[in-house]
Amino acid sequence: MKIPPVKGTRDFYPQDMARRNWIIDGWKRASIRNGFEEYDGPIFEYLKMYQIKSGDEIVEQLFTLKDRGGRDLAIRPEITPTLARMVNQQISSLPRPIKWFSVPRLCRAERPQKGRLREFFQWNIDIIGVDDVLADAEVIFCALDYLQDVGLTPADIVVKISSREMLAALLQDIGIAESQLDGLYAVLDKRSKLPDETFRQILAENVADEDKRKKILGLMSVRSIEQIGDFVQLAGRVKESVDKLNRLFELLGIMGVNSFCQFDIGIVRGLAYYTGIVFEIYDKGSELRAIGGGGRYDDLLKQFGGPPIPATGFGIGDCVLGILLEEKGLFQKQLSPRQRDYFVAFADEKFFKKAVEITARLRRAGMSANFDYKGGKLGKQIKLASDQNAKRCIIIGDEFKDMATGEQQLVDLDKFLSQLQS
Amino acid sequence: MKIPPVKGTRDFYPQDMARRNWIIDGWKRASIRNGFEEYDGPIFEYLKMYQIKSGDEIVEQLFTLKDRGGRDLAIRPEITPTLARMVNQQISSLPRPIKWFSVPRLCRAERPQKGRLREFFQWNIDIIGVDDVLADAEVIFCALDYLQDVGLTPADIVVKISSREMLAALLQDIGIAESQLDGLYAVLDKRSKLPDETFRQILAENVADEDKRKKILGLMSVRSIEQIGDFVQLAGRVKESVDKLNRLFELLGIMGVNSFCQFDIGIVRGLAYYTGIVFEIYDKGSELRAIGGGGRYDDLLKQFGGPPIPATGFGIGDCVLGILLEEKGLFQKQLSPRQRDYFVAFADEKFFKKAVEITARLRRAGMSANFDYKGGKLGKQIKLASDQNAKRCIIIGDEFKDMATGEQQLVDLDKFLSQLQS
Numbered sequence: 001m002k003i004p005p006v007k008g009t010r011d012f013y014p015q016d017m018a019r020r021n022w023i024i025d026g027w028k029r030a031s032i033r034n035g036f037e038e039y040d041g042p043i044f045e046y047l048k049m050y051q052i053k054s055g056d057e058i059v060e061q062l063f064t065l066k067d068r069g070g071r072d073l074a075i076r077p078e079i080t081p082t083l084a085r086m087v088n089q090q091i092s093s094l095p096r097p098i099k100w101f102s103v104p105r106l107c108r109a110e111r112p113q114k115g116r117l118r119e120f121f122q123w124n125i126d127i128i129g130v131d132d133v134l135a136d137a138e139v140i141f142c143a144l145d146y147l148q149d150v151g152l153t154p155a156d157i158v159v160k161i162s163s164r165e166m167l168a169a170l171l172q173d174i175g176i177a178e179s180q181l182d183g184l185y186a187v188l189d190k191r192s193k194l195p196d197e198t199f200r201q202i203l204a205e206n207v208a209d210e211d212k213r214k215k216i217l218g219l220m221s222v223r224s225i226e227q228i229g230d231f232v233q234l235a236g237r238v239k240e241s242v243d244k245l246n247r248l249f250e251l252l253g254i255m256g257v258n259s260f261c262q263f264d265i266g267i268v269r270g271l272a273y274y275t276g277i278v279f280e281i282y283d284k285g286s287e288l289r290a291i292g293g294g295g296r297y298d299d300l301l302k303q304f305g306g307p308p309i310p311a312t313g314f315g316i317g318d319c320v321l322g323i324l325l326e327e328k329g330l331f332q333k334q335l336s337p338r339q340r341d342y343f344v345a346f347a348d349e350k351f352f353k354k355a356v357e358i359t360a361r362l363r364r365a366g367m368s369a370n371f372d373y374k375g376g377k378l379g380k381q382i383k384l385a386s387d388q389n390a391k392r393c394i395i396i397g398d399e400f401k402d403m404a405t406g407e408q409q410l411v412d413l414d415k416f417l418s419q420l421q422s
Numbered sequence: 423m424k425i426p427p428v429k430g431t432r433d434f435y436p437q438d439m440a441r442r443n444w445i446i447d448g449w450k451r452a453s454i455r456n457g458f459e460e461y462d463g464p465i466f467e468y469l470k471m472y473q474i475k476s477g478d479e480i481v482e483q484l485f486t487l488k489d490r491g492g493r494d495l496a497i498r499p500e501i502t503p504t505l506a507r508m509v510n511q512q513i514s515s516l517p518r519p520i521k522w523f524s525v526p527r528l529c530r531a532e533r534p535q536k537g538r539l540r541e542f543f544q545w546n547i548d549i550i551g552v553d554d555v556l557a558d559a560e561v562i563f564c565a566l567d568y569l570q571d572v573g574l575t576p577a578d579i580v581v582k583i584s585s586r587e588m589l590a591a592l593l594q595d596i597g598i599a600e601s602q603l604d605g606l607y608a609v610l611d612k613r614s615k616l617p618d619e620t621f622r623q624i625l626a627e628n629v630a631d632e633d634k635r636k637k638i639l640g641l642m643s644v645r646s647i648e649q650i651g652d653f654v655q656l657a658g659r660v661k662e663s664v665d666k667l668n669r670l671f672e673l674l675g676i677m678g679v680n681s682f683c684q685f686d687i688g689i690v691r692g693l694a695y696y697t698g699i700v701f702e703i704y705d706k707g708s709e710l711r712a713i714g715g716g717g718r719y720d721d722l723l724k725q726f727g728g729p730p731i732p733a734t735g736f737g738i739g740d741c742v743l744g745i746l747l748e749e750k751g752l753f754q755k756q757l758s759p760r761q762r763d764y765f766v767a768f769a770d771e772k773f774f775k776k777a778v779e780i781t782a783r784l785r786r787a788g789m790s791a792n793f794d795y796k797g798g799k800l801g802k803q804i805k806l807a808s809d810q811n812a813k814r815c816i817i818i819g820d821e822f823k824d825m826a827t828g829e830q831q832l833v834d835l836d837k838f839l840s841q842l843q844s
Contacts, residue, residue, distance in 0.1 A: 002727030003471050003507060006495060009464030011508050014522065017460045033785045035762070035792035035810075038439045042431030042541050043465060043497070043527060044485075049425050063466075065487040065497070068531050073428060075465070075487070075497075085425060086433050095809075097795060100436065105465060105527070109490050119464050130795050134778070145785055254775050255782035305424030340457070353676050356556070360677040363455045363567055370457035373519060373552050387517070388457075 008110070008118030020121070022335050023150075023318050023325075024103050027123040030146035031101035034138070036125050039100045041082035047072035049081045052303055061108040063118075075107040078315065079124050080273075080297070081304065087128055088306030096129030096309075115289045115320040123292070126313030128301070133244045136277040136296060136312045137251035143281060143292065143314055144257045151330045157291065160264035161248065161279040164295065166228070166241035167268065173232050174215045176207070182272050189268040191220065222265045225249075241276075248277060273297045277312065283324050291324065292316030341367040343385030347378050347397040354396050358417070365420045430532070430540030442543070444757050445572075445740050445747075446525050449545040452568035453523035456560070458547050461522045463504035469494035471503045474725055483530040485540075497529040500737065501546050502695075502719070503726065509550055510728030518551030518731075537711045537742040545714070548735030550723070555666045558699040558718055558734045559673035565703060565714065565736055566679045573752045579713065582686035583670065583701040586717065588650070588663035589690065595654050596637045598629070604694050611690040613642065644687045647671075663698075670699060695719045699734065705746050713746065714738030763789040765807030769800050769819040776818050780839070787842045 005011055012020055028038065047064055062074040076082060079102050087098060102124045110116055125142055127135040140159055147157060167188075168181055176184060187206050191199050200213075207213050222228060225245055232238055245263065252258045269278045276296030283291065294314025302308045325331050342362050346355040355371045362369035370388055372381045378395065385393040396413070427433055434442055450460065472481055484496040498504060501524050509520060524546045532538060547564055549557040562581055569579060589610075590603055598606060609628050613621050622635075629635050644650060647667055654660055667685065674680045691700045698718030705713065716736025724730045747753050764784050768777040777793045784791035792810055794803045800817065807815040818835070 002510065003468050003474075005507065006464055006466060006468060006489065009466070011464070011504075011511070012460075012462040013508065013512065014459035014461055017462055020462075021460065032760070033763075033788065033790040035790065037436035037760075038434075038443065039436055040434040040439055040442075042428055042433070043529065044428060044431070044541075046425050046428060052425075063487050063489075063495075065485050067428065067485075073485075082433075085427065086435065088424065089433070090435065107465065119466075132795060134795060141782060141785075148786070251778060254779050256779070256786070257782075338454070338459075341455075356559075356673060357676050357678070360563060360679075363563075364570070364678070366455065368455040368457065373554060373556060 006118070008112035010117065010119065018335060018338070019322065019331055020318065022331070023321065024121060024123075026146055026149055027101075027103055027316075030142060030149060031123075031125055034099075034125075034142040034145060036099045036101040036142070038102060039083070039086065040102050040104060041076070041079060041086060043105065044073045044075050045082060045085070047074045049085065050074055050077065052081065061110050063107050063109050076104065077106055077108045079104045079106070079122070080126075080300065080313070080315075083124070083126060084301050084304035084306070087309075088301055088304055091301075091306055091309075097135070098126070098128040100128070101125040115323055117319055121318040123316045123318075124313060126311060128311040129309055130312075131298065131310035133248045133277060134251060135310075137248055137255060139294060139312055139314050140248075140252060140261070140279060141255045141257055143294075143316060144260050146316075147260075147281070147291075150325060151328070151334065152324075154259040155284065156324070156328060157260065157281060157283055159261045159279050159281050160267045161245070161261055161277065162263065162265050162267040163241045163245050163276060164268070164274045164278050165276045166238060166245065167265070169237035169241055170219055170228075170232060171216070173238065174212055174219070175209075176212065176216075180206070185268050185272070186270055188216075188220070188266070189270045192266055220265060225263050244277070267293075269293060269295055273300050273303075275299055279314070281316070283320075288320050288323060291320050337389055340370055340388055340390045341392065342369040343381075343388060343390035343393045344369060344371040345378060345381035345385060345393055345395045346371075346375060347395055349375055351396040354413075358394060358396065358413075361417060361420055428540070430534035432539065432541065440757060440760070441744065441753055442740065444753070445743065446543060446545075448568055448571055449523075449525055449738075452564060452571060453545075453547055456521075456547075456564040456567060458521045458523040458564070460524060461505070461508065462524050462526060463498070463501060463508060465527065466495045466497050467504060467507070469496045471507065472496055472499065474503065483532050485529050485531050498526065499528055499530045501526040501528070501544070502548075502722065502735070502737075505546070505548060506723050506726035506728070509731075510723055510726055513723075513728055513731075519557070520548070520550040522550070523547040537745055539741055543740040545738045545740075546735060548733060550733040551731055552734075553720070553732035555670045555699060556673060557732075559670055559677060561716060561734055561736050562674060562683070562701060563677045563679055565716075565738060566682050568738075569682075569703070569713075572747060573750070573756065574746075576681040577706065578746070578750060579682065579703060579705055581683045581701050581703050582689045583667070583683055583699065584685065584687050584689040585663045585667050585698060586690070586696045586700050587698045588660060588667065589687070591659035591663055592641055592650075592654060593638070595660065596634055596641070597631075598634065598638075602628070607690050607694070608692055610638075610642070610688070611692045614688055642687060647685050666699070689715075691715060691717055695722050695725075697721055701736070703738070705742075710742050710745060713742050759811055762792055762810055762812045763814065764791040765803075765810060765812035765815045766791060766793040767800060767803035767807060767815055767817045768793075768797060769817055771797055773818040776835075780816060780818065780835075783839060783842055 050059055061077055064074045067073055103121055106122050107119045125139055184206055187202050203213055228242055234242055252261050267278055267280050274295045275298045278295035280290040280293035292315055296312040298310040344355045344359045346352055352375055359369045359371045372384050469486055483499055486496045489495055525543055528544050529541045534540060547561055606628055609624050625635055650664055656664055674683050689700055689702050696717045697720045700717035702715035703713040714737055718734040720732040766777045766781045768774055774797055781791045781793045794806050804815060
């Protein structure tokens with residue numbers, strides 16, 4: 001009986017797994033050198049965890065299940081609620097700032113599309129306990145530290161940055177009620193993904209007043225932070241948030257990554273929980289969905305039953321990133337095939353047990369080693385050594401062959417084994 | 423609103439995550455040096471995948487869910503069915519033998535107990551395409567290669583080994599019908615876990631004939647491979663399987679791990695799919711459940727719609743292993759706290775931007791570096807450097823301090839930065 005894999009999931013054959021490991025190991029190294037510590041939570045949580053404040057977009061996309069007691073669970077679609085739960089559980093004993101990262105496997109019951117699967121991996125980093133925009137700059141730097149590591153340049157990618165706080169102040173200046181903001185964010189977030197006509201239609205459904213709609217459209221055409229001042233008076237909350245944005249860009253300059261960054265008032269983020277700086281990372285061709293994104297979420301921990309603590313972070317998935325790395329030839333350029341230290345061949349069947357013994361001893365000494373189960377002709381064994389990318393081939397009974405140079409060398413077996421021991 | 427984690431799952435705070443990573447990284451290294459390549463599949467599969475031939479024990483323990491089209495899915499409780507599916511999908515293009523490993527996250531809806539959780543990680547290695555008992559020896563060696571690496575000795579653990587093939591032949595010699603075997607395996611597998619009285623009762627429910635029951639109990643009291651010959655005549659299938667067991671122990675001796683291994687006719691394995699050599703790894707105190715186990719499953723790929731291909735492998739979970747490593751003090755002995763390469767302190771607020779710049783440059787140069795968000799008194803920053811286990815502390819404006827020796831050194835900033843560049 002043949003059963004297919006579930007649609008929207010991936011099988012990772014060794015070659016695919018090598019790519020996945022290369023991406024995730026890079027995420028881990030970048031996180032660690034930027035001062036983050038790794039955490040993880042369970043693959044599922046109580047369903048209500050995701051109903052608290054994740055925005056409708058996410059709740060619709062859950063894979064739900066029940067535990068043995070009939071309680072509703074959901075496979076995690078993002079790790080931020082788990083992070084909030086875990087931090088709140090130990091809030092009094094965790095030294096702050098909390099700089100944590102995770103590389104969770106996540107599932108969303110979406111329609112599979114290019115760069116969007118039902119199961120994926122996502123790099124998350126978060127700084128909890130710092131309200132200074134310096135923390136926002138640091139998370140953006142950390143993302144760019146990794147993206148530069150894998151060979152992406154300002155010619156390939158851009159970080160588009162805005163501020164929810166500023167947008168809220170500007171929209172309220174226009175006369176939008178605070179209660180309307182969350183709905184309007186979701187609309188504005190879709191602007192770049194929809195035809196202009198459709199967007200205007202949806203906007204009209206959310207904002208009845210034509211004058212306000214015109215002002216919103218005017219606002220969304222602003223191209224630089226300076227232009228904000230042309231649009232409204234820089235005072236109160238607007239000025240505060242503009243100052244923060246300016247300081248963020250100054251810090252990104254000091255960190256040496258400003259060539260990757262640009263202000264874009266169109267960056268809103270779909271999720272309801274963002275409160276300050278928001279950003280999304282795109283390929284410059286803009287053919288793909290966002291590579292990742294994040295921002296400040298100062299109210300989330302409180303919503304999960306904890307004290308009010310400022311927080312900021314990002315998520316970068318492996319799907320769009322993988323497509324981009326493939327398109328730019330960056331896997332091929334950087335991911336070399338695995339080499340084995342040794343292949344143990346035997347010239348005669350009588351040396352078979354010796355081959356098994358030497359292979360075992362090489363492995364115990366920490367070296368990778370293989371041998372041919374079937375034995376047989378020496379030429380075939382040496383071909384297998386070469387197929388398996390062995391650096392060296394030991395030929396028992398005869399000689400020692402360096403696969404790279406083709407050079408052969410006679411070695412005394414006992415001496416060789418005693419060297420391994422030490 | 424405070425929501426607890428789901429019962430039987432674990433939160434991995436950084437300290438727990440360090441232990442999990444240490445275990446899993448060790449599994450990966452041992453697999454690679456033993457010639458295995460990593461693969462992985464999706465976290466869920468169609469439910470019917472697990473209904474094919476996993477034994478009733480597993481099917482009861484599934485977390486089930488539905489996809490958007492209403493099809494039944496289950497979170498994977500083991501990865502072997504996925505392995506069978508993946509291998510069958512590409513059977514004609516995969517070079518054999520297939521030596522693969524995986525470290526999947528698995529879920530089972532069991533009652534949480536010591537060493538048994540609802541979510542865990544399991545090291546799986548499998549050799550597909552080799553019917554020689556040499557492959558069984560190699561998977562046992564690979565497990566022991568890892569277990570020795572983390573510091574376990576023959577005084578701590580034992581691999582108990584038997585053969586399903588031999589047991590089947592012996593039971594059929596006694597007069598048990600082939601159709602009764604699967605049920606009887608499940609009973610015999612429980613023998614060491616049940617009080618003797620309960621075991622005899624369950625056995626009587628499965629084998630009505632008292633004489634046969636006596637013979638089965640006699641068989642289960644056999645203590646060595648040699649004693650099999652006292653019990654029945656070594657001929658036909660019995661002789662064949664006894665010969666294989668003897669050869670397995672000879673190979674384990676050649677590989678240098680026989681001091682860990684012993685024959686134990688009581689090792690049966692609960693799952694229905696085993697066909698040959700079976701084994702389980704226990705702590706010598708026998709206080710804990712099995713650390714892991716495995717065996718040969720020559721019919722499984724065929725049952726999953728592929729050609730008949732011999733296969734053997736094992737699974738070792740992280741829960742019992744973690745308890746044992748903790749009990750033996752092996753985490754504490756071997757898992758050192760993470761060090762950071764640099765901490766960047768600044769003697770005066772005017773050097774703050776320099777500190778941000780230097781930290782960014784150190785990180786881009788591949789070194790781990792942190793600084794104090796708040797700045798403030800130098801003594802406090804240096805204390806933080808020490809708390810964060812920094813190898814070196816750069817003090818901007820003043821001097822360079824080697825945290826290990828307490829030695830300080832004046833360094834020219836431009837020279838230091840240009841050295842980083844190169």
